[in-house]
Amino acid sequence: MSALLVRDVMAKGVVTVAPDLAYKQIVDLLVDVGVSAVPVVGEDRRVLGVVSEADLLHKVEFNGADVHAGLFERRRARLAKEKATGETAAQLMTSPAVTVPATATLTTAAQIMERENVKRLPVLDDDGELVGIVSRRDLLRRYLRTDDDIRAEILDGVLRRVLWIDPIEVDVAVTDGHVLLDGKVDRRSTAQIAVRLVRSVDGVVGVTDELEWGFDDTSLQHRHTFDA
Structure with a gap:
């Protein structure tokens, strides 16, 4: 990417x-x-x-x-x-x-x-x-990129190459540059990173985040910070 x-x-x-x-x-x-x-x-x-x-x-x-x-x-x-x-x-x-x-x-x-x-x-x-x-x-x-080009970069450049996520686990729909992310990933932090990376893809106008996650590792990080 x-x-x-x-x-x-x-x-x-x-x-x-x-x-x-x-x-x-x-x-x-x-x-x-x-x-x-x-x-x-x-x-x-x-x-x-x-x-x-x-x-x-x-x-x-x-x-x-x-x-x-x-x-x-x-x-x-x-x-x-x-x-x-x-x-x-x-x-x-x-x-x-x-x-x-x-x-x-x-x-x-x-x-x-x-x-x-x-x-x-x-x-x-x-x-x-x-x-x-x-x-x-x-x-x-x-912002002149086609929706198909944007979707292909998200699937290959963001999910597969950067986050090592099988694109089958996340549904990516792009309409007029607006991206809808749906599906489930392993951790909440992974979902947050995915949204942030997708927003930075050329041609993306906005992102709707409907991702779910199996484990909320962000609350664990906050607890460790507080304990320290």
Whole structure:
């Protein structure tokens, strides 16, 4: 059983710009390619920053206005005014770029996007070089698996290979990504582990646990902890 990684869902044909690319050329590129942001990459394929539509719009926002930053202005307003005067990718980009390793899990990528409030992440290899880009939409690919594929991984990957449970003992039904577990296992802890592992299978939306067990070893563990 293996979870999807960022490298499994990322887009590999990444459109990038050089640090010295001019404002008008960046605008034309975004329109022509149909993207809302591009990484700014140096000659060594390392990401220097990201230029987005939001970065470019500062020039429109302050068009004809005084763009001299005040001494006591908040940092966000000051940066916006600085970008309004920018003419190249290096002057316009948001830096440092928020990136993610190609070997990160989709959960990690989603957490980074949420924390940093970004819609996409440049993907880096082990050497720190750009190898792709992953978007929020890419992260949803884990839920595009068929019910049959999900059920097969649970039976073989979770029950047989990890827990050494004969699939005959547990009935697994999958409907629109929702898993129903029914049957009987030897211990309560085994049932709990099974549910936890099934929840982590790519494509699983939810789990209904109707498993029974022959021996409640969790109460024994609690008693030993208390005695200690």
